[in-house]
Amino acid sequence: MAKNLVIVESPAKAKTIEKFLGKDFKVESSFGHIADLPSKELGVDVDNDFKPKYIVDKDKKTLVKKLKDLAKKADLIWLASDEDREGEAISWHLAETLDLDKNKTRRIVFNSITKSAIQKAIDNPRGINYDLVNAQQARRVLDRLVGYELSPVLWKKIKPGLSAGRVQSVAVRLIVERERDIEAFTPEASFRINAEFSTANGEVFGAKLPKTFDTREEAEAFLKKNLQAAYAVSSLDKKPAKKSPSAPFTTSTLQQEASRKLYFSVARTMQVAQRLYEAGLITYMRTDSVNLSPEAINEAKQAIVSMYGERYSKVRNYKGKSKGAQEAHEAIRPTDMTLQQPKVERDQARLYELIRMRTLASQMADAELERTNVRISATTHEEEFSANGEVIKFDGFLKVYLEGKDEEDAEEQEGILPALKEGDSLRNRYITATERFTRPPYRFTEASLVKKLEELGIGRPSTYAPTISTIQNRGYIEKGTIDGSERTYRQLVLENNAIKESTLTETVGSDKGKLVPTDIGMIVNDFLVENFANILDYHFTAKVEKDFDEIASGEEDWQKVMKDFYKDFHPNVVDVEENADRASGERVLGIDPKTKRQVSARLGRFGPMVQIGTAEEEEKPLFASLLPEQSITTITFEEAMDLFKLPRKLGVYEGEEVEANVGRYGPYIRHGKKFISLEGGESAMDVDLDRAVELIQAKQKAEAPITTYEGKDVTKGTGRFGPFIKWDGMFINVSKKYDFDDLSEKDIAELIEAKKKKEAERVVKEWPEEGIRIEKARWGRHTVIKGRTKAELGKEVDISKVSLEDAKGLLDKKKPRKKSK
Template sequence: MAKNLVIVESPAKAKTIEKFLGKDYKVTSSFGHIADLPTKELGVDVEKDFTPNYIVDKEKKALVKKLREMASKAELIWLASDEDREGEAISWHLAETLKLDKDKTRRIVFNSITKNAIQKAIENPRDINYDLVNAQQARRVLDRLVGYELSPVLWKKIKPGLSAGRVQSVAVRLIVERERDIEGFTPVASFKVTAEFTTSKGEVFTAKLNSTFESKEEAEEFLKKNIGSDYKIDSLDTKPAKKSPAAPFTTSTLQQEAARKLYFSVSRTMQVAQRLYEAGHITYMRTDSVNLSGEAIQAAKEAIIENYGEKYSKVRNYKGKSKGAQEAHEAIRPTDMKNQSPTMDRDQAKLYELIWMRTLASQMSDAQLERTNVKIASNKHDQLFSANGEVIKFDGFLKVYLEGKDEEDTAEEQEGMLPAMKLGEALNNNSITATQRFTRAPYRYTEASLVKKLEELGIGRPSTYAPTISTIQNRGYVEKGTIDGTERNYVQLELSSDNIESKTLTETVGSDKGKLVPTDIGIVVNDFLVSHFSGILDYNFTAKVEKDFDEIAAGEEDWQKVMKNFYKDFHPKVLDVEENAERASGERVLGTDPKSGRQVSVRLGRFGPMVQIGTVDEEEKPQFASLLPHQSITTLTFEEAMELFKLPRNLGEYKGEEVEANVGRYGPYVRYGKKFVSLGKDESAFDVDLDRAIELIKEKEKADAPIASYEGKEVTKGKGRFGPFIKWDGMFINVNKKYDFDNLSQEDIEELIEAKKKKEAEKVVVEWTEEDIRIEKARWGRHNIIQGKIKVELTKDVDPNKVTLEAAKELLEKKKPKKKATKKTTKKTKG
């Protein structure tokens, strides 16, 4: 055993660090936290100053045992987890759980995995920073209290299986409120005027009228004033300007820019950045700092001078908003500025290049510009046309990089170059166009713009953005939009050769593709929480909690005191709502059924959003119909609701079997007997007829027909979520790219089946043939006892070869579903 044991939190990080240390060092991984709060209970002793009950999960017990043995044999133990609060807590858990000798234990931190950084860390060890540990504990405990106390309220008042969280619920609130702003928005039309002019030298450019017109009549009246008009340059203003580069990346700005330029999701960006960091290519990727070290600034300067020359270099020091001790001490940057294109996979290469360019540009000179504004006058009216142009005199940092923009940013319109002109110069007018334009509703959030908003409000921290956005989607509160938009007509008037022509054009509006859209359940949960727990979902409260965590991390606040102040108001409120609040379903009354005269309403039901005719108070049972995938309880109209009761539609018969059209969880379909056939993308269950249904059924029958037989059993083929497959004797066998799936030969089929049979046989460790019980290899080094459809997973510490038949039977018996006892009921009679 080596004299020194270095423990980090990931195998990839361990592998990189081990390259920089000699034979006296052994580097191993803890695979993240080795201890945490239990998953199936609160795990916090509220009565004893909110003491957390940390446990070692059964999955980690073997690892802890191994680490303890390794630590006992080492002369020194180096705890080298990340330098943020989470990393500090991991080191603390290692020290506590492994019962490390304080005199033999060193804590080291570094924000990049390079030889110099590791060596410097080893030369400057420190103790565990308990202020950082307490800040992480405070976040973990408070979030556990909120989640474990609010979630059961949602189960009781809305539906089982729901969850709430301090940051996730606020993120959902932002998205729901934005959706309501969009729904309540009424577009206002106006006419914008642009004109095309030609200079005396024949150069063409475009100018616009700074004022707009409310109606078509006003716009047309203005165009008439321009008939026969002469134009000249009324003013010409040219002045120098400059653009400065953006600061180096923080976690949030990297997530935003990777979304704009690489189309990465927030979680994808963090996964790729994690791999880059662990491989030693970039500094730590969870940071709020825009600062660069002196070493990094010097390296960037040298790279700029070498590649572009001295005039492109300008040393800059950036200052960000200080948010406490959580942050790493540097922005995200390459560890080696001279290494522009290291060998790596495609995603890593793209993200690395983005980080490299942003870092380099941050240390480059301003771009020097010349901006020109031209005003054009007419001799027929006093309104002025205006044109703006921009000329780059010196490109500076633009030679490398320009920050992207979100669609909702109210940035200036892109300015092009203007031809050379002089004051008083006469211009020829080619055309003037008045185009109807509508005011835009607020934009839905993208993942990147939501991160930007959360950061602006002070909600969450670098480590929370990606998991928060993943959680609200995984919980079904928010989903990515899929609607392409709808067509809208607009009017355009054009004056050309003294004639005015009017035409109607179309544009697509209302697309939500890729944007974050709240689901019905998300809206109902949000409204319930905002109504009853407005304090928890208040943006200022959530931001204040983050400041409390920062003060704890700085040693300026006691974390248990913060918990007490929060819980004394929170807990009684939970009990009150649980006892007294009414159930929530988001119900809206839409009208009255013309046939029965019963109430028609839409609400969230146990199995999702639905329309209901009648109420539970009536003698006759209510009728129900599920909403279509694109419909919402907040926007559904009475007419749309009544259409739903036309489903399922009976289309007729085919081969003596009833054929009907309906809509299910995965969209519209046709049912024929017990078989289901999905309709095409643009087909509707309300419109499909019997002929089209039969056509689809025949295609399905042809696709499902056996393609061969083997050992007297049929072979069929299909395509599933994991790709193309063949099915034989109840086995699904994946068909890889080695085979031509559309033209499988008998030889190919036999080869695939035999390979699968061999693989399945190799999985069997023990088999009791008469009892039809076997033990098979499973994933992650586990084994399963299997009998028919019943499966029992063995723990890692059990040797499958030593399991007896009796023990296997006993375990299987426990797994079998218990028969429900039938309730005996007796009628009570009055009197």
């Protein structure tokens, strides 16, 4: 038995560390937290100083027993979870849950998984830092209080199944407010003047007028002033300039740059970075620090000098803007600056290269530039054209790296100008006056949302990826494709001393892959902002993060922070639950000309819809679901009335009526009792009978029996969990070991028999004559079943003592109650 037990939180991390330690060390993984708040209750005793109720999940109990046994046999236990607050809490839970002896327990931290870093950590152990533990507890408890108290209010006032969160709801607010700014934006037109000139040698370059004109008439008047004009260089101004490299990566800047350059989602970036860290290739990837260790700076310098020469090296020390945000002491960098191409899968290699180049560039010399501004005069008016150019005299850090830009930060690129001097005559090739419109704010990308959250001080490196994933998974935000609309604009062109005008078109408002709020996202946001302004306030959310930082540094008591928060928060929740009106995002669109009843759009039980009439009227309202591309906030009266034309009768096929309609899962075709979803981009308003027949035939072909087994048809298909076969009402998943496109009779028999055996094993008790059985629980409680009626048994129930009468009683309770007369 090894004398030393090392416990880390990740099996991949354990595998890497094991390579560096000798036979006296055994490395095991806790697979993250071994204890946490319960999932089905608040788990916080608000009346007892907000004491958390930590439990070991049933899935972790075997692991905990194993770790306890190993710990008892070891001479020393080394807790080696990550060096941030989350990692400190994992070590604390391990110490408490495993009941570790303090005298034989050591806490070690390292920001890279290398032999030298681990040996240094073992040589310098410490105790558990309870300030960091309390900072993590504070975040966990506060977020649990917000989620568990706000979410039921949303279920009651808007729709069941919704959720709220301290950081996620603020992120949604940012996206909703940006969308509202876009909707409210009114573009203003002006005319921009661009020109193209050539030198005596025939070299061509562009220039522009530094001013714009508000009207077409002003623009045309200016062009007329240029008829028969001669042009010359009136001034030429050259200035030296420098560009400096960006700091090495922090978590948020890595997420932003990987989004711009590699097109990774924030979650994907963190997954790939985690693999690189666990493989010992980069330092810890959750950090706000831009600092590099002296060893890393020296390694970078040696690499730069050996590859590019002494002139390209410049040692730099960077300072971060935020105080105490995370406890890691270095930026994200390669652990070995000389390693250029590690043997890893493609995405890891691409992200590693990005990190390596950014780190090298941060220690390189400035790029030296020469910027030139040329002014061009005309003989017929006083206005001067301007042209800008940029020449790189020394590339410096640009030799390896140039930081990406978000759309809103993109600068107009400067070109290279030909050799010019004052007084040079120029020939004008053409001048254009083009109508241009001011642009609305840009929608957020994942990268620009991370940047904004960081600017506001909301969340921390470890929260950005899960926050963005959560708001998309909840259906509050989606990565939308906005088609945009066509807009005409005018252009006047002066060429060969003649002015011509043309009308051109452009597509505006189109966006792809940007974060767009859904109807439910907007309604939830508006309700929360109206009723819980404090929680949704950007400054409040940032202040909470500062409170966590102060707890981590030992300057603040975490339970006091909880008390200060809860004394105002809880009464507010109670008040809103009792007194606030229900929210549905209702918009009144107009009056139905036939029935003279109100037409409105709102959120219904199954999603966004329009309705004719109100609940207060004697006659029941009429309802219609919105099409997938429609929104409560933008649908027009005419579009709403078109929806009531659904279902559209398309004709008859094989003796059964065919119609198109929209349901809770989108547009579909109904053929008799069969329902077939339309494909992406198809609309129930436009589909015709020919297309419907194509879909029906495809469905019939897919559902046609491929064989029979025991006299019953076998069909196959593909569902949300992959390929399956269906037999006797059972859906049987087909694993990758089978060729789904060419299933043999033997394969099918094997799959069916395995499913029958599995189903039989699930039955723990049955009364065949009554058609009643008790099945093993899949996720918790055992279930009594008769036909399609199911009733769960309590976890504490002894199955062996459940009688037929007990089972019938449970099933009777599940039967629908008869309506009273």
